[in-house]
Amino acid sequence: MNNHQTTLYRLASGSLIALILLCISWEMWLAPYKHGGSIWVIKVLPLLFPLRGILQKNIYTMQWSSMFIMFYFIEGVVRAMSDADSLSRLLAGIEIFLSVVFFLSTIYYVRPFKKIAKAAKKKAEEQANQSKPIT
Incomplete structure (x- = not known):
């Protein structure tokens, strides 16, 4: 893996980890809907599903999680457009930023692997077409 790929990973x-931490702290302490924490902290649970695959550099996980x-x-x-609390709007802006960074970095990380897979598929199809007997 080259330096560019390492940076993207x-x-x-x-x-992803920062987004998980942001969502937990947002809904529990920083600006929850209710004082003392909000049930909305459960929005973190779906973010935990791709975490293992992302940390293991699983290409398929990166594709669907993007x-x-x-x-x-x-x-x-x-929430940036509708929340009345200025701290909540700031946290929403950070959430937007982190999700865009995750999206772009996973898309560009997966890109070379998809090119390799596409080339391998094309080569396999060509070999299959050449090995067919002419009748």
Whole structure:
């Protein structure tokens, strides 16, 4: 793995972990809906599903989680536009930033692997076509 890929991987895993920590602290202490913590902290649970695969550099996990993270982007946009509390709007902006960083870093991390897979598939199809007997 080259230096660029390492940077993208670190950005992806770091932004996911930061998003998990942000959501927990947001809903428990910083700006919860109710004083003393909010049940909305459960929004962190879906973020835990891809964590293991991301930390293991699983390409398939990076692919599906890059689409899945858009739910957090949408939530951030909605809360940035609608929450009355200025701290909550700031936290929503951070959520937007972290979800965009995760999305872009996973997309660009997976890109070379997809090119390799596409080339291998094309080569396999060509070999299969050449080995067919002519009737």
